Amino acid sequence: MRVQHYRIAGEPVIVRSVETSEDVRAFLDWCRSNHNRPIAFDTETTGLDIYAAGFRVRLVQFGTEREAWVLPVDSAAGLVCAPQAAVREALESLPYLLAHNAKFDALAVAAHLGVDLVSLWRRITDTRILAHLLDPRGPQDPGGIGQGLKPLSARHVDPDAPDTQAGLYAEFRKLGHTKETGWAAIDLDNPLYTLYAGLDVILTARLFAVLGPLVEFAGYGRLSEFEHAVALVCARIEARGFLLDVEYTETLAARLLAEADEWSAVARRFGVSSVNAPAQISAALEGMGENLSETTESGAIKVDKEVLLPLADLDRKWQRIGAREANPLADAVLRAKRASKWATSYADAMLSRRDTRDRIHPDIASLQARTARMSISRPPLQQLPSGDWVIRRAMQAEPGCVVGTVDYQAVELRVLAALSGDVQMTAAIHAGKDLHAFTAELIYGPGFTEYHRKVCKGIGFGKVYGGGPDTLSRQTGAPLDQVKAAIRAYDRAYAGVRRYSKRLQSRAEWGVKEVVTPAGRRLPLDRKRLYAATNYMVQSTARDVLAEALLRLDERGLTEFLRLPVHDEVVFVAPADDAKEIGREIQTAMAVDDFFGVPLTTDLEIGGRTWGSLYGAAA
Template sequence: MLTYRHPVAGDMVNVHVPATPEELDAFVSWAQRATERGPIALDTETTGLDVFSDGYRLRTVQFGDAHDAWVIHWERGGHFRRAALEVLTKARRFLIHNAAFDWLVLDRHAGIPLEELAPRTRDTKVMAALVDPRQPQEGGIGTGLKPLSAYYVDRTAPDTQGDLTAVFRGLGLTKATGWAGIPLGHPTFNLYAGLDCIFTARLEPCLSAELTRLEVRDRLVDYEHEIARICAHMQRKGLVLDEEFTRELDSALSEDARENADVAARYGVESVNSNKQIAEALTAMGETLTERTAGGAVKVDKAVLLALADMDLQWKRLGIRMPNPLAEAVLRSKRAGKWRSAYAETFLDTVDSTGRVHCGINPLAARTGRMSVNRPALQTLPSSDQMIRRCLLADEGHVMVSTDFQAVEMRVLAALADVRRMKEGFQSGGAEFDIHMFTAQLIKGLEATEKDRKLFKGAGFGKVYGGGISTLARQTGASEDEIRRAVNAYDRAFPEIRRASARWQREARATGMVTVSATGRRMPLDRDRAYAVVNYQCQSAARDLLGQALLNAESAGLLDAMRLPIHDEILASVPAGEAEEFAREFEKAMTFDLFGVPIVSKADVGSRSWGSLYGADY
């Protein structure tokens, strides 16, 4: 048996690599003793990250505790697979860093259903995110195994992936091909595979102690593991891709990007990605550009260009100026190019052999716990889009159902800040209650107009999202003076919001600039952005309402229908003949009472494509 020894925090640890059936027996005996002592750390090495792609391979499965790790060569088949499967099925508890990935790998490539593995797992990445969700660039430790191990376990902990990348180069491989191409017996490959288990085993008690010290509730830790399991289930299920439509869309987006780039070229912009060329051309057209980047360059970002094109953030006309044709051409060319690469091409690159795409779901993507969908990032699509969403289909014989919280941001704000007038409105107004018109009439009287509604809607979202006067002016099309007056009137109508913000900021300053959510989530604040506390509190509570909705939906037997969590929405594929019944059940799952404020939802039944819920005809 090959055994590699390596120092970790002053100890010599062992990484064992069995080569014969007898050596595998020693591994199984170790695992039987180890599971009696406590959880076993578990990890996998694979050929890459696209778990559902054709040709994807599981290469090794490794197990370990604080002192010993065992790297089992799954690729060798036979006895090796049987030994690994015996431990995978019989061990009582596992520790995994970034468990959802390994759940899906072992589910698809080792036949261990995530339903069996997830209840026996503690995820050190989830634990770390509940200690401090910030990434290193934000001032935190991060949630990667390397930085966490260096902080909590051994400051000299090797960057296993970084060091292996150097090995790949030495073997004539790239980072993309290295995981599949490195020889199974390579010493560095095996050593680092085992060390990741040992670091995970040593990391878990440190994080457990830190969670206890910070008084993070055990219930919150368990809840996040349940949410991770449900999200992994949705990722495994995936969505049917309309490949023919997606190829046509890919071609159309390419043409759209080219045509609009040609329009920009007529105004002297040879590259729509050259801010310098765009700024010079707009100035030559008589536009006044006053905003500057941190480096002092003229700013011509999306927000600036949308304003010049007379469009809001949803690309709808504001009607307050003559649209600048260059600004619009640049925006449309860049968007078409981005959507082609980010969506159409990604769908086609990642579709599996059964015609499904399995978008990654990150249930803890932000400090607030907000979820995200990646590869591609579907949550960044504008709410008006039907074109990209049209690519994704419900199952054969099914239709799409989207169930969305109604005005959840404002309902959460009313509940958390105990805003009396808002709460009364929500309590008496029913599911269709329009908080923004209610606010406009409260301030302006019954003669309030749609323009007033839009103005006070902007002021309200400014409270929730922390938008400044200039940002709100761009979003609403109102002047800065109008927005300023609206915000002041908003504060007079709902004084509890400012008081709550001041209280949350005081509490954060007393606890090292950390605000704690209604569910006990710790969210560090940046000292120069303490005002963001309202956004953090509201966004975190809204996210946890969505998390609870996922759990409620599972309890109602709806898990197999669920496909994606998007913002405040659950997307589902349901049998066409039972769509209305499913819609009612999803609405029930997404109905709560939050500190006296009713949280309500509305389910929309579409046709087969996700885009049908946004106007597409299929």
């Protein structure tokens, strides 16, 4: 057994690395003697893609606040002793486990060491969840540090808490590897590697000793239980995965790259040699007579997607606005960049990360962002345009099955109506009105047009997502003065919403800079962005509506059919003969008859073999 000594917060700690069968027995004795204590565990792996070919768990480590045990389990390392069975025994028997970002480690040991995911998860406390409940701000937010183990440890455990990762990256470079590839190449007994592994669980145990009492003191005990339950459902969905149409995806990857080259060639005809060169794009657009007034923090002219879409006369769904003649360069740059991104971030990523059964397992983060909104990454499926089928067509049901979706009807606006108590908006919802058309009629009269409805829809979502008149003017093509007038009319029509927003801002201005959601979640507000109070409240509450729905679906035994939670909907796969019945069960479980006086209704749609069939794809 190799022993390494270190000091954390001025106290000595020990990292023990298992090398022999006797060491394995000593580890199991240690587990038994610490059976009633919280034990932190963690894994070191070859990468982040748990289900991809070549992924391996290399180390599993366990620890208390003063001591860690590091066990090598890499099946490709030719170990003299094989402690996999001891690791499984520990994970299956220890009653109180801790982990930081527990979903990754739980899925890794479930997939590669045969540990039962559900049994394991029910004994885990995730310190990342606790940290998010106490402070959901990210490192990019004023006053926020995020939920990473190292910055949290530096704040709550030891200001000099070691970040051995930087040293490991230097070690990787010595081996001729990058910070991505070095994890699979470094020797299992490398002293820096084992120290890094051991200190992580010691820091996790110490972090829990601080955060656990703070969570209880803040009254977040039940909310913590809720978030752990939601995380388990999302982990089970992620573990199941979504079947990939490999042939279609391979063809799509090649087509997208060709499309990117085609549109890049169009951009070159306007003097832009690279669609990723903002200075070239802005100079060319100004040379074509476009007025570009927005700048980045560094002072450069901004030509991002939000600027280029209106110039190309496109809305966020890539549909023509009809407000101006489309600028051909802006259009070409947008299409070239989108095709290139889709080829790499979606098609290539899905092909390289699929498992041996041709299933992809997108990373579902159940508790993300300041508002707790869920996110999907690797690949980022929630970023797909709402009306596009091209990427969705790659994901399909098993033979004999079809894909369906159940989504909430205008859930954010219904939540806004419920929280604000706005009489007119609530009455329209109860009457079954199309809220955007109803609003357009209130503002523009019975002769309103589809264009007016689009403006009113933008104003409504601006209340939810924080878009101002300038943004709405760009997105709709409406003159700024008309947009401002429409917003004033909207505020008059929905006086309850306006009063609610002012009340939230006033409380934050004169009291604690935060809003408290119906779930009891405290969301910090930035001093200069108090106007975001309504956005945060609505987005977070709508997220909790979906999270609660996932738990109801799980209680009814429907999780096995789920493939993705995306925004305000769930995607499911069911046998073709039973799809309508299963879909209706999902629809019923998700619906809420009375949410603070407002019904949260759902829509069911059954498609064909592929997810894309719900969006216009032929198959």
